[in-house]
Amino acid sequence: MIGIVDYGMGNLRSVQKAFERIGYPASLINHSAALKRAELIVLPGVGAFDRAVTNLKSSGSWDVVLNHLELGKPYLGVCLGLQLLFEGSEEGSEQGLGFFQGQVVRFKHVEPVPHMGWNEVNWTGVAEDLLPDNVSQPCYYFVHSYYPRPRDRKIVAATANYGEDFCVAVRKGECMGIQFHPEKSQFAGLDLLKKYCDSLISRGHLSIVDAVS
């Protein structure tokens, strides 16, 4: 089962319908008990870092997500869901999940901010199985003012250039985070989600029964 964490950080129907479109139904979940049953936890979200931390904690989802990550189960963080994987953010004072070492920082040497729109992305070898066919530098839709600076460069799955090269995707084991919005990135975004889910199926991390139900 794919569980999308619904924790009051924006309308998540767009994320859910992107999964539907590629043939992988996903549930919006706002109860920690139900979230525990998810094979893949998807954590989207747009908004402030501190409020996201507070909302996740008060809903009980924080500990479920941490436990899920520690067990090495599949996790997909989108935008804020990527940033929360790190230790903290310049945007707030709360601590992140700390699954990856490093801080989330604000764009300082480029205008305009927010970084809003379609940006070319360079995937690294870490994401070889997710790359689109016939497209060397796919464009995805971004809207953010902060981005992660991972201590461990080996987890960087993709970078983009906006004034400087910055990290837009991380991946280690079954944990993945992306800064852009696949649900707003038309064919490019759906293709990525499809390949990501297919890869989970092929490694036995997602049950096919759920995928076709």
Add this chain to the structure above:
Amino acid sequence: MLQRRIIPCLDVKDGRVVKGVNFVNLQDAGDPVEVARRYDAQEADEVVFLDITASSEQRDIMIETVRKTAEEIFMPLTVGGGIRTTEDMRKILAAGADKISINTAAVDNPRLITEGAEQFGSQCIVVAIDGKKSSDDNWEVYIHGGRTATGLDLLDWVSEVEQRGAGEILLTSMDADGTQDGFDIPMVKRVAETVKIPVIASVGAGSPEDFVEVFKQTKASAALAASVFHYDKYPVPVVRNYCREQGVPVRPPWKGEKNEKIEL
């Protein structure tokens, strides 16, 4: 590299797309859901709905239109027109819009910008501004669809809007309105140099050359047009390809696998 955005805009009245010059002789131009789907298939970078419904009782129709459209498209959707309170904003965002655009309400009550940004995040607050040239290098802000002069200086207003937390400025030149002679380059240039947030240039586009012009001569992040795209005179792909030929960084058409609609 960040790509320049090409954005079609739909005027929506009572749940239908309308077209006409300066809101007169309005003609029905179809179902907004279908039109937005077509733009999505053409790989427009975003789409904007402007609700020009007169009465507030009809606003619920717009919410339903937004809900239906958001179900069908996979690109950002901005909705403007008649939004006066943060509660109006919440309804539109809950229906599936990514950004909301305010114009007259922002001038009447600038705190609305701040409150919207605090509640929903700057990224979804677009402030639309209608400007008209008053003298060389000076423009005045107009409201009520261009009918009322405010005495506000355009460059002062864009700075205030930015400082109050707007995420983007949708800039309309009343001097270029309806001309199809191209975007108002001097105005767009000055505004885009004044603020650090993205500026969307609007009104005046009559040909693909106009898009190249505004992107080459100004720092505008995006260019918006309605009739150029509606009449299928220059569909989005034609404008995009011309921009690319002329060296403007706009998004290339997708050449990978396409996940067409799967019925569940």
